Amino acid sequence: MEGVSSKIKWALWLIWSGVFPAGLYYSYQFDPPSFDSWGLPLCLIALAVLFSFFPFTVDNTTIFIIHWINLAAFLTYGLFFEVIIMQMVLIPLLFRSGMNLKTIYRYALNSSMMLVISIIAGATYYFFGFSVTEDSLWKITAGAALYIMIHIIFNHFYLYFFSRIVKNGFPFFSRDTLFDYLATLLSMPYGLAFYFLLDQIGIAAAFYLGLPFLAVAIVLRLYNNSEQVNEDLGKAGRIGHQLAAQLEVNEVLDLFVEKLTELMPVDYAYILDVEQEDQKLTLLRRFENDKIESTNLAPVLKGEGISGQVWVSGEPVLHNKKIEWNEKVEGYMPRDIESILSLPIKRNSKIVAVLLVASKRKNAYRPHLVPIVDLLCSYFAVAIQNARNHQTTLTKSERCALTGLYNYRYFDERLGLEFEKLEKGNLKELSLLLVDIDHFKKINDTYGHQSGNDLLRSLASILHERIGDKGILARYGGEEFVVLLCDTPKNEALILAENIRSTVEQTTFKTYHDLSDKREAIHVEMTVSIGVSTSPEDTDDAQNLMRNADRALYIGAKRAGRNRVAAGV
Template sequence: MTVAAKTKRNIFLVWLLLVPAGLWFTYQTYPPHISGKWLDIAAFLILTSVVAFMPMVINNTPIFLIQWVSLATFLSFGIFVEMIFAQAAVIVLLLRLRLQKEQLFRLPLNLIMFFLVSLVSGVVYYALGGQTGPTIINNLHSLALAAVYAVVNYFLNQVIISFYLYFIYKSKESYFGKDFIVETVTTFMTLPLGFVLYMFYNFQGLLALFIVAVPFASLSIIFKLYYSSQKINEYLQKAAEIGHQMAERLEVDGVIDLFMQKLSEMLPVDYAYIFDVISDDELQLVRRIQCGTGITTESAKIKKNQGISGFVWDKKKGYLYHSKKDWKPFTKGYLPSDAESVLAVPIVRNKKVIGVLMLASKQKRAYERSQLMIVDILCSYFAVAIDNAKHYEITKTQSERCALTKLYNYRYFEKLLTEEFDKLFQFQRKVLSLIILDIDHFKEVNDTYGHQSGNEILCELAARLSNLVGSRGTVARYGGEEFVVLLPEADKKEAYHLAEMIRQSIANWPFTLQQSLELTQQQVKITASIGVATAPEDAEDPLALVRHADRALYVGAKRAGRNRVAEYSSC
């Protein structure tokens, strides 16, 4: 949630106009009676600071359980002292949370809230007849007034928080969610501690602070451990789900995209980098993500044990840096200047590092040790998914491509032709043209120069066809010395024009043989005959289109003298 710069300035202005004057007004109206109690006040201030320094973080939201100490402080020393302590508690809490520069407005914002809560609940208490230092044992009236103070304090706090969320943070989420329920329950569970602390303090003095504070500290630690374990369980469940989703992806790019997307959703990621091991001592940057957007970058290379990624590769273990000063001496310069927290993990497959993942955030202390463990697990899933995707792509290529020319093979061409005719029948295509090409007298080339030289010609011809056709269509090796070009949305005139360009590029530029029978480099001139047919003008099904283009090739081009282009004609 972002807050406009003008709103932030107004918050600082409101604090400047309201809080200092309000504290002075409170001191004049309800002056504290603290003569001779300076040691007690110091002890309460220390307790307040300790409690503020130990918030429970639930769903990334700190739960601030300071109300019970505030209640005991208010009853013991009055509204002014409680107000000062509340202000101090806010400062301690926000220092503990390590606010970034753009979040500094939260300090005056929370100081305003706690000032208003302290002022209104204290004034209500005094207006109902309450006094500082009341006897609440066997005095139901005083106990009821103290309870009213606590309830007003809590609910006014929630009202102001909801106001902040809706009107300052512009949040659309429901306020009465899980966090609200947990905070309400824990607050009213700990409020009795405030009454106990106050009563013990009246009887035992400062010893009461230790008697009550130790159980609270234990409770805070228990809650923290519980929610930390719950958070880790949630991360593990998400990691398992992401692992299954990556396993379903069959392309390497698809696996990488899903991996980076899920990491960005699960963790505060402003920058992400994936390095691939390309040799025994060198990494190469293969993917960079900045603020959720993939960026085409230069192929930066990192030596082993250089920079953060090289260091992680060398040590074969993950590392976590909480701020720029921790990693700045080791970086190779590819991290942006506003990055703070860094999490780097090796990508390991079969006990061998095959890459390095590095995540960075603009916030300090954005990542926790448990998240390092989760990312390490995800990298294991990622390594397996990448390996499977690479094997699938290799197998797919081998099944679809000609091993010699690297063009698509007959099987792939047949499948594509059927798909294109389906689009034609569904009116997703208006026209579909096919070019079939056959090298003239290719047997003589093999007999004269050898089959290896014939293979060289086939490979060079495949390259010329691919360059000429480009993205306009699909080139495939049909078999032997025959090639086909499938041209979606190209009419017969356009197909004929392209076929003529192909014919001329073959006839006018010799082919270079590196491994001929003469053992010297030679230039060989060849020609090709080409047939063209178009659907639905010439054919109503895939087999008919191939048959008619083939007929144009042999009847219209080969029989007419070769080295020419012929269109199919039904006449």
């Protein structure tokens, strides 16, 4: 149970310190056991403890079937003996369900609960006139049914009201509750048969009924484990298809982490990218306590910590207790982690990344998950590579190969989209700057086209520095560049244009004389002319916005002497 305060924990231990000795004393005084020998009682205790180590899972619900032994013990030796058995069984049950030092208060809660419920069930059994010395089959069956029902109903109500006190959101009735009721009720006839056989043949009954029941429990566990493996494999296949459908790297990363949390308990997940040249792992994705966190953690060196060792060995690592891995950790690791699963992510037999997932619970990851998560990692590696290839292809189709800026095709699409926003009222204004290098043909003719390309790249760098994230910058063609500024009025666009013009004028550009024999370094000064137009002030059409800026550039700036900014009308 989560969210239990220190005050509640201390209160539970205080209640237990009063309930436990008083309950033992009362149950002994009320119904003291009578043993002919110690063989049979010890056999029942051993059998109950043994069965507590063999639960089985049905639809992700863990079921411990020990009430049939509990019932036989009560009918054979009375209330006090049944209380002792349940208290002894409680310890392995709690450890099997993940109790640790931080949650040891669960022993106080469950010990008190089981003791009180046993006494209530026993007192009710005797109140209605039933006796452990009954000869009537009907009476024995009716009494056993009453005893079992009180156990499961009171246990249910006790847990429900406690969860309400600690505000844990435990539902009054769920699928887990239904399975618990059915399993307990179905075990009652077996418990009655065990009681009758104990009365007839004594300790041998444990071999005739106990061992076959244990065998059935083991077979059910194996069956359910195989069912769980098949179910998890099916999930892995579906996740693989979903990953393959993603075309963005971030979408692949987020979906992979999301699906891991659906497949198994994950409180922390880290995906680390392999950098072969620097021999280190850098964080690609960091998931902690149900949310994505920043990746600003220090890189992990090869061979360092659990992830670095997985990179070196190329083999998965599974630890289900903190004591198993605590000394191997170097650097960052949340303190409340218990279980860890780390695997290499391979593509074409080469390790390209490392996955590390962790849980706050002990024994959170079953061994069968290792090959399944390994399969998922293979799907993930392919999906990431596909997304990166798609992104590279998309970038090449959107970018100018020379300057690295957006090309005109991409710009034209964005201009249409931004105009739609303007028409819908999502934007107030759109301003456009058309930038042209003055006398660029003369530069090419004098120094060569390669030198001209150097200057185009240098100007692109200045424009990118001045525009930043203020607008969309693209190479319009030749020596012309275009800038689209969203929600920017004309006066601000003119100020930005003037800033660009003066920066270019004051910059001395370095290139090489491509037409000379020695291709010596040279310094070139150049200027630009800029046309500015704004919508809806100048026009309400996307193409007219471009035409206005073009007219302003050539009529208002170029014809007026170049190296100036002009606004369209």
